[in-house]
Amino acid sequence: xxxxxxxxxxxxxxxxxxxxxxxxxxxxxxxxxxxxxxxxxxxxxxxxxxxxxxxxxxxxxxxxxxxxxxxxxxxxxxxxxxxxxxxxxxxxxxxxxxxxxxxxxxxxxxxxxxxxxxxxxxxxxxxxxxxxxxxxxxxxxxxxxxxxxxxxxxxxxxxxxxxxxxxxxxxxxxxxxxxxxxxxxxxxxxxxxxxxxxxxxxxxxxxxxxxxxxxxxxxxxxxxxxxxxxxxxxxxxxxxxxxxxxxxxxxxxxxxxxxxxxxxxxxxxxxxxxxxxxxxxxxxxxxxxxxxxxxxxxxxxxxxxxxxxxxxxxxxxxxxxxxxxxxxxxxxxxxxxxxxxxxxxxxxxxxxxxxxxxxxxxxxxxxxxxxxxxxxxxxxxxxxxxxx
Amino acid sequence: xxxxxxxxxxxxxxxxxxxxxxxxxxxxxxxxxxxxxxxxxxxxxxxxxxxxxxxxxxxxxxxxxxxxxxxxxxxxxxxxxxxxxxxxxxxxxxxxxxxxxxxxxxxxxxxxxxxxxxxxxxxxxxxxxxxxxxxxxxxxxxxxxxxxxxxxxxxxxxxxxxxxxxxxxxxxxxxxxxxxxxxxxxxxxxxxxxxxxxxxxxxxxxxxxxxxxxxxxxxxxxxxxxxxxxxxxxxxxxxxxxxxxxxxxxxxxxxxxxxxxxxxxxxxxxxxxxxxxxxxxxxxxxxxxxxxxxxxxxxxxxxxxxxxxxxxxxxxxxxxxxxxxxxxxxxxxxxxxxxxxxxxxxxxxxxxxxxxxxxxxxxxxxxxxxxxxxxxxxxxxxxxxxxx
Numbered sequence: 142x143x144x145x146x147x148x149x150x151x152x153x154x155x156x157x158x159x160x161x162x163x164x165x166x167x168x169x170x171x172x173x174x175x176x177x178x179x180x181x182x183x184x185x186x187x188x189x190x191x192x193x194x195x196x197x198x199x200x201x202x203x204x205x206x207x208x209x210x211x212x213x214x215x216x217x218x219x220x221x222x223x224x225x226x227x228x229x230x231x232x233x234x235x236x237x238x239x240x241x242x243x244x245x246x247x248x249x250x251x252x253x254x255x256x257x258x259x260x261x262x263x264x265x266x267x268x269x270x271x272x273x274x275x276x277x278x279x280x281x282x283x284x285x286x287x288x289x290x291x292x293x294x295x296x297x298x299x300x301x302x303x304x305x306x307x308x309x310x311x312x313x314x315x316x317x318x319x320x321x322x323x324x325x326x327x328x329x330x331x332x333x334x335x336x337x338x339x340x341x342x343x344x345x346x347x348x349x350x351x352x353x354x355x356x357x358x359x360x361x362x363x364x365x366x367x368x369x370x371x372x373x374x375x376x377x378x379x380x381x382x383x384x385x386x387x388x389x390x391x392x393x394x395x396x397x398x399x400x401x402x403x404x405x406x407x408x409x410x411x412x413x414x415x416x417x418x419x420x421x422x423x424x425x426x427x428x429x430x431x432x433x434x435x436x437x438x439x440x441x442x443x444x445x446x447x448x449x450x451x452x453x454x455x456x457x458x459x460x461x462x463x464x465x466x467x468x469x470x471x472x473x474x475x476x477x478x479x480x481x482x483x484x485x486x487x488x489x490x491x492x493x494x495x496x497x498x499x500x501x502x503x504x505x506x507x508x509x510x511x512x513x514x515x516x517x518x519x520x521x522x523x524x525x526x527x528x529x
Numbered sequence: 530x531x532x533x534x535x536x537x538x539x540x541x542x543x544x545x546x547x548x549x550x551x552x553x554x555x556x557x558x559x560x561x562x563x564x565x566x567x568x569x570x571x572x573x574x575x576x577x578x579x580x581x582x583x584x585x586x587x588x589x590x591x592x593x594x595x596x597x598x599x600x601x602x603x604x605x606x607x608x609x610x611x612x613x614x615x616x617x618x619x620x621x622x623x624x625x626x627x628x629x630x631x632x633x634x635x636x637x638x639x640x641x642x643x644x645x646x647x648x649x650x651x652x653x654x655x656x657x658x659x660x661x662x663x664x665x666x667x668x669x670x671x672x673x674x675x676x677x678x679x680x681x682x683x684x685x686x687x688x689x690x691x692x693x694x695x696x697x698x699x700x701x702x703x704x705x706x707x708x709x710x711x712x713x714x715x716x717x718x719x720x721x722x723x724x725x726x727x728x729x730x731x732x733x734x735x736x737x738x739x740x741x742x743x744x745x746x747x748x749x750x751x752x753x754x755x756x757x758x759x760x761x762x763x764x765x766x767x768x769x770x771x772x773x774x775x776x777x778x779x780x781x782x783x784x785x786x787x788x789x790x791x792x793x794x795x796x797x798x799x800x801x802x803x804x805x806x807x808x809x810x811x812x813x814x815x816x817x818x819x820x821x822x823x824x825x826x827x828x829x830x831x832x833x834x835x836x837x838x839x840x841x842x843x844x845x846x847x848x849x850x851x852x853x854x855x856x857x858x859x860x861x862x863x864x865x866x867x868x869x870x871x872x873x874x875x876x877x878x879x880x881x882x883x884x885x886x887x888x889x890x891x892x893x894x895x896x897x898x899x900x901x902x903x904x905x906x907x908x909x910x911x912x913x914x915x916x917x
Contacts, residue, residue, distance in 0.1 A: 204898065216771060218771065219907075220613070224612065225609070242631065382606070
């Protein structure tokens with residue numbers, strides 16, 4: 142298998158764009174990535190397109206990728222449309238990486254695109270309520286998550302204030318990110334005093350709907366220099382697993398830990414080697430739990446980690462410098478590739494006012510999707526290394 | 530890249546199964562393939578699941594593959610959900626093949642599953658009407674296809690009787706296939722006298738809705754003998770392209786010809802080497818056009834080919850021995866893998882009363898998907914070779 146580098150990334154701003162189509166969003170992210178990579182379209186051998194909810198929300202009911210790419214003026218090559226709920230974007234990256242690594246082509250495009258705002262918020266919300274047994278009883282995602290969460294809160298002594306600190310950190314980072322949906326820094330009080338969605342979760346602890354797209358161009362490392370003179374970022378691992386989200390002490394190992402273990406092994410590194418990370422903070426407590434599951438701290442130490450500011454832009458291991466899902470927004474299938482874009486910019490030193498201060502060489506993304514209560518989830522952990 | 534063999538295939542009968550869930554159909558096909566391959570579930574390293582229409586028709590709105598596999602008692606490994614309209618099944622096979630060829634795992638499962646009958650036929654039909662500009666004006670697939678078709682009919686002198694002969698052949702083959710949705714052999718008169726859907730297409734020339742699933746287990750050839758003592762069938766090529774369906778003399782080369790050319794080149798063979806084929810006869814005329822586009826005869830000779838019976842079970846190159854889409858049925862994403870299952874059975878000599886008589890060593894499948902009028906289609910051509 143050949144080594145694979147990311148030679149270009151691009152994204153749209155995330156937000157509520159009633160006037161823009163999914164195709165339009167996909168076109169912008171795709172061309173941003175192509176221009177960043179300086180690669181001619183004819184050199185792109187295969188395209189993976191992640192999308193999760195278009196069949197419910199738009200009139201496009203199949204071959205979503207082809208519809209989006211045609212709008213971007215790109216067609217002819219194999220297009221593989223992939224879906225893995227919120228981890229659809231990472232699934233697209235994994236596919237593109239495998240194509241290049243195995244030599245089916247030298248350059249591949251991974252695109253994640255989502256259009257959730259359709260002018261009828263109730264319809265959008267319904268589309269996102271997955272069809273499980275529990276959903277039939279009215280248990281929406283946040284309600285279930287909060288129920289599972291309480292046991293962890295009790296056992297490990299994490300506090301609502303610590304959840305709020307995650308949002309404070311991420312909203313500050315988002316305020317520095319021109320691609321973020323929400324750019325207002327928040328205080329602990331604002332987070333704690335926002336509307337309770339499902340105790341202990343308040344409104345600002347939960348990510349919202351968004352429209353947007355993000356893309357990456359991957360390339361065989363051996364020829365990457367034909368295209369770009371920017372620092373090369375290698376894909377050291379892109380590991381996907383399926384299974385169950387669990388909290389500590391439950392019967393199964395959390396899907397996130399399993400994915401992380403595989404990724405660290407593949408990349409030949411450990412958690413201590415990671416300099417910057419983008420993680421899936423669909424709810425603020427998830428970020429704390431992920432500090433532990435990804436090995437950034439020991440079990441039970443996540444609360445102290447946020448208290449000590451170790452994951453801020455100037456901390457020892459900045460987490461969600463982009464603002465994360467909470468501030469940057471969460472257009473489902475675009476999220477995984479937006480995380481990749483952020484890490485590439487951070488490793489290249491191109492993140493502007495939100496550039497982390499530890500001169501990162503190794504970055505990690507964690508992108509999880511699926512329903513919390515069933516065995517139907519997916520999780521991808523990707524490790525990127527700056528090469529030169 | 531390693532050589533890859535298919536060591537097991539399985540499918541459900543295709544049909545209208547109001548009492549069965551998509552999960553139930555997927556479970557049956559998956560386990561049929563696993564048992565045929567004699568492979569322990571723990572050895573399956575990755576699963577690709579093709580599905581096209583569940584988001585519109587069932588309550589499962591994401592991670593379709595995980596939902597289906599959990600019902601089958603299979604979870605933990607990476608699951609990649611893929612969609613490419615009617616070619617979703619072949620897209621799943623292509624993915625599984627690439628994983629094994631590149632060495633990410635030794636054994637992979639490809640599953641195609643579709644549940645179209647939901648108790649409300651109008652809803653099912655609406656879900657299948659793709660969202661294109663033309664669809665907004667009421668042009669459904671069959672209407673558009675018939676309009677494009679007429680030019681070809683005029684230029685090449687193909688006749689309605691020849692279209693009917695395709696259906697007669699395929700309905701006879703289907704009558705011998707226990708997996709087929711329709712098992713009644715039809716006469717030319719019955720086909721011609723059935724209701725006109727869109728001149729020159731009559732009802733029996735058009736494939737219908739169906740429920741069903743089909744699966745294949747692919748394995749690195751070097752270790753295939755650990756599992757099975759059956760004849761091995763190698764995947765000599767599995768080539769996917771995207772683009773436009775066209776008729777002869779239009780500006781772009783047909784997507785099917787492009788996919789076929791790539792597949793022949795990859796497999797190191799030509800059309801003359803193919804002994805048996807399953808092709809995408811969504812409408813009966815498509816099979817004739819495919820004789821030409823796949824190189825089984827010269828342009829303009831397809832009519833004569835069906836007249837001379839060269840594609841019957843006892844002909845020189847039997848086409849659609851399973852009954853094809855017309856008789857076997859067309860549960861969208863299951864079709865590509867059902868074609869694969871049929872060719873594997875034919876190459877192994879296990880097709881029973883519909884076994885072709887030319888002792889085939891090389892088989893081909895052509896599986897196309899997407900909307901006829903736009904640049905949003907996909908087509909996969911797969912070439913299988915019996916190894917020993």
